[in-house]
Amino acid sequence: MNRALRAVVCSVAVGTLALGLSSCSEAVDQVDKAVNETYEVTYEVTGKNIDSIDFHGGGGKAMEPKVESVSKPELPWKKTVTLRGIMPAAVIPVATDPEGSQVTCKIIHKGKVLEEQSAEGLVTAGGCTAESPVTE
Template sequence: MHRSIRTAVCAVAAVGLVFGLSACSEVSDAAKDKASDSVDKAVDGVDKAVNEEYEVTYEVTGKSIDSIQFAAGGGTATNPKLETVDKPALPWKKTVTLRGILPPSVLPIALDATGEAAVTCKIIYKGKPIAEESGKGLGAAGGCVAVSPIV
């Protein structure tokens, strides 16, 4: 008799386990669908950010600046297209259009043996500075790099 009760209890437990696991798989499928939707939205957001364009203005002031190198647009975020201006007239200003997560950057370089070189740079986005640096002395480099403002 005990054996038949044990068999019945095991059968009921097995049926309960089967129904419980199938319910979990239903929840799991719903959770997968929700996660998939979240991933799709994130991918859409990255795609939009990567293709969106923005404009920044580089400003450089100082004394004895030999060259200015800056991200001019084009290239990739890890390998941007850079342009160089030798012996720039100061103050120097340049507006460029960049795309996506490409970081705006400007690097003025002053190689003045007298030690009187001075460099200040700014990156302006929508009328507000998003990066500003200064440097003085021999080999002064007051480079500015900012995170893409659309990220």
Template sequence: MNRTIRTAACALAAAGLTLGLSGCDAAVDTVDKAVNETYEVTYEVTGKSVESIEFNAGGGTATEPKLESVQKPALPWKKTVTLKGIEAPTVVPIALDPTGAEVGCKITYKGEVIKEEKDAGIAAATGCVAISPIAG
């Protein structure tokens, strides 16, 4: 009797799994499209005494983005990059000044600000990290 119940339970579970997975086809197609789609964002950095800027320049992966650095940038600094899929738009400026540093960053997608931060002090560091507009 136990063997019959187990066999029936396994058959029902397999049937349920098959029906459930067939409904996932549309979701898989949507994810595949989102992962391969590209988009542009514009990074902006403003402030005073900015020593360096690191930013996701594209070309990496979502878990290991390719970061580029700019040392002693002329301000205001602006850069448009093309990212792919769920890569997070990221820009991290660092400012140092014993009399007071200031730094601000902004990420814009299709003319809309999707992330903005500011900081001030002797050592000011802020980061703008946004969720990919493709993923959201």
């Protein structure tokens, strides 16, 4: 009787483990697919007295995106980039003039504004950051 009970328990344990590994494998496949999927966003920056604009341009790794920069941009500024997987979209206008600076940034995906921010005065490290639409 003990031997039969052990066999049943072992069979259930092996079956559960196989099912768990199968589910885990499916989750890994979904993450791999999401990481390789691309999406396009358009960054828009308007205002005055903007010294530079930093943005995720699509290079680098999903969680360590390469930051590109434009010095003394002509405003309004607009740039469309292709990002990958879970990489967040981010645009950061920098203005160092404590008076007279105005800035609005937007991140747009498929015609929908994902993020929009506005500020006046000394603006550094504000900007817009949006979660990847691939994760939705």
